[in-house]
Amino acid sequence: MKAITVIPGRPDQVRVSDLDEPTPGPDDLLVEGRLLGICGTDTDIVEGHDYGWPPPGRERLVIGHESLGTVIQAPPGTPFAPGDLVAGMVRRPDPVPCEPCGHGEPDFCRNGLYTERGIKELDGYGSQRWVVDTQYAIKLDPGLGDCGVLLEPASVLAKAWEQSERIFSRATWRPKVALVTGAGPIGLLAALMGVQRGLEVHVLDLHDRGPRRRLVTDLGAAFHVGELGDLDVVPDVVMECTGHGPLVFGLAERVAPDAVICLLGIMPAAHPAEARLDEINKQMVLKNTVVFGSVNASRRNFEQAADALSKADRGWLTRMITRRIPMRDFADGLHKHPDDVKVVVDLQV
CATH class of the missing domain: 3.40.50.720 (NAD(P)-binding Rossmann-like Domain)
Structure with a gap:
């Protein structure tokens, strides 16, 4: 399986790596990565603006927090099924947990011990296949298609x-x-x-x-x-x-x-x-x-965003995505061209 990995603060160390296939747990979705959005946070991580932490004991981080994928395998008895269009949430509550994290609001974490996919101590969604616990997966209107990659910023x-x-x-x-x-x-x-x-x-x-x-x-x-x-x-x-x-x-x-x-x-x-x-x-x-x-978002906000995108004009959303690049060009995608709005990575190319 191919994945985009980085060493935070080392722009010369962005690469497409070969990684083992992910193994879903009993509560996880197995997802085929479809698109990955690029934002300024990714640039900060790569260029070393005091941002970005790999998982403990590792040097490299699978980058990417703006996700879109298609469910390959889902646990029985959940709202998900193979073929569903989904995005993964970014932040996970701290292990203590603080009061907000204990009430499903890790975006208001008070002790800073939260983790984040593709940003802080957890691998991100920049791989051809990824897993996500169902409680952190958001099902999208299938009519959104590739525009579903806008969910996290939304x-x-x-x-x-x-x-x-x-x-x-x-x-x-x-x-x-x-x-x-x-x-x-x-x-x-x-x-x-x-x-x-x-x-x-x-x-x-x-x-x-x-x-x-x-x-x-x-x-x-x-x-x-x-x-x-x-x-x-x-x-x-x-x-x-x-x-x-x-x-x-x-x-x-x-x-x-x-x-x-x-x-x-x-x-x-x-x-x-x-x-x-x-x-x-x-x-x-x-x-x-x-x-x-204001930073990050709770599950409630992801669901609000999914509703807002589903009500938006599809043609308008599509025009926001101005450049689509293969995984090998991720480093170039960090630097916007004059006409760029949103740059996305095709995880199957």
């Missing part, structure tokens, strides 16, 4: 929107205008879910390249190019998908009263910038502004 946005809506429940009013910063895959999925909620959605990006403008406008959202200061929009809710610190500080001064800003991006390098912290603090206090970070 789950991150499902959680972000869910948490934002919980914060908005503190008052009687509800948001009408949403701003998404960054028009990459996460930003586009954030915009999709904002439109599905009936919001007036604006997407801001530094560049107008490739299919991004058309993808945004075909949702019925507005696409803007430039800096935050060029934008004549006062949002009630923001999905910040760039991880650019100065932008975060700028947003705190530009949002409407009682706004919620969800931070979803992380930049690997520090970019020093001046910020009027006293004024930002003043504005946040006087406007009841909430800024919060």
Whole structure:
């Protein structure tokens, strides 16, 4: 069996390795890998931005956390059957467990002892066949086809929107205008879910390249190019998908009263910038502004994401996948071409 393996922090050590076939346990699905999505986390792992840990006692990690596959074998008495289209969840609860992990919310793990497929101490989904416990498998609408590979990033946005809506429940009013910063895959999925909620959605990006403008406008959202200061929009809710610190500080001064800003991006390098912290603090206090970070997702969020994708236009989702590469080209796929949105690996080639 072929698998994409890496030594975290060693870009010269990305390879397609021959591994033993996986052996499913009594509660596991045996899955034929179909597609693997590539995201910035994979780049961070390979290039060594203080991220990525192989399983204990090993040097190499099977990479990949954005999965899609077809069930080969399923335990009897479960909701799964051979031929089902599935994706695997990423995070596993810590062994202690902490309170959130003990209640099925490892995305809120409090002690950091969680593990993650393809990221932290567990092999990922970048292999021609993989196994996953049924409790961490998500059955997808078969009509999604290859677009099912978008489930994991979509789950991150499902959680972000869910948490934002919980914060908005503190008052009687509800948001009408949403701003998404960054028009990459996460930003586009954030915009999709904002439109599905009936919001007036604006997407801001530094560049107008490739299919991004058309993808945004075909949702019925507005696409803007430039800096935050060029934008004549006062949002009630923001999905910040760039991880650019100065932008975060700028947003705190530009949002409407009682706004919620969800931070979803992380930049690997520090970019020093001046910020009027006293004024930002003043504005946040006087406007009841909430800024919060969100990472990963629970099973509930994966299921919400599966529902959101099933309701989306299939043609639009298909256009998000702009490049499909064989396993041997994984290292090249880490570096986006100008027209790329989502790059995926064909695990059978």
